[in-house]
Amino acid sequence: MRKHPIVVVITGPCGVGKTTLSRMVSETFGFTLLCGDAIKNDLFPAIADITQYPEQLRKVKAALFEEGVKYFKSGKSVVIDYVILGEAYIKKYQETFKEHLVFVVLFPSREVIYHRDELRECWTSGKTTIDSLYSKYQNLVDLIGIDNYINSGDERPEQTFQKIEKLITF
Secondary structure (H helix, E strand, O other): OOOOOOEEEEEOOOOOOHHHHHHHHHHHHOOEEEEHHHHHHHHOOOOOOHHHOHHHHHHHHHHHHHHHHHHHHOOOOEEEEOOOOOHHHHHHHHHHHHHHEEEEEEOOOHHHHHHHHHHOOOOOOOHHHHHHHHHHHHOOHHHHOHHHEEOOOOOOHHHHHHHHHHHHOO
């Protein structure tokens, strides 16, 4: 295990298992869990689809980032669970946390995501949103690194967790 605190960002399109796997990382390693959806709900409880409100979404992302910095500077490792997109946001994390940052993109096939979306008991994204997010994540491969993309489509969360564990314990 690393001797210094790290920041693990678990991201990917809707319904890929970010929350489940972020909780597993937090519980297994004792990392502080920062959930973007929880921050969004604290800041803007009346907004269901934050993507329709760019200024509020920017505030959620800023608050999430600031919380991560706060914990990291206090010597605590953090796992962040959120759809973090955009080259500027990725670079901001990379420049701030440098070698202490691990991005994990959960990236099963579109068909798997469509199926999982249909099975969700809470809100669903729909094919249009999934397609949009999927394309955006495809465009970030060079920036994040293909080795940090995990096809979690045909495996149980425990199997995906083992892959994440290898990324954060090297």
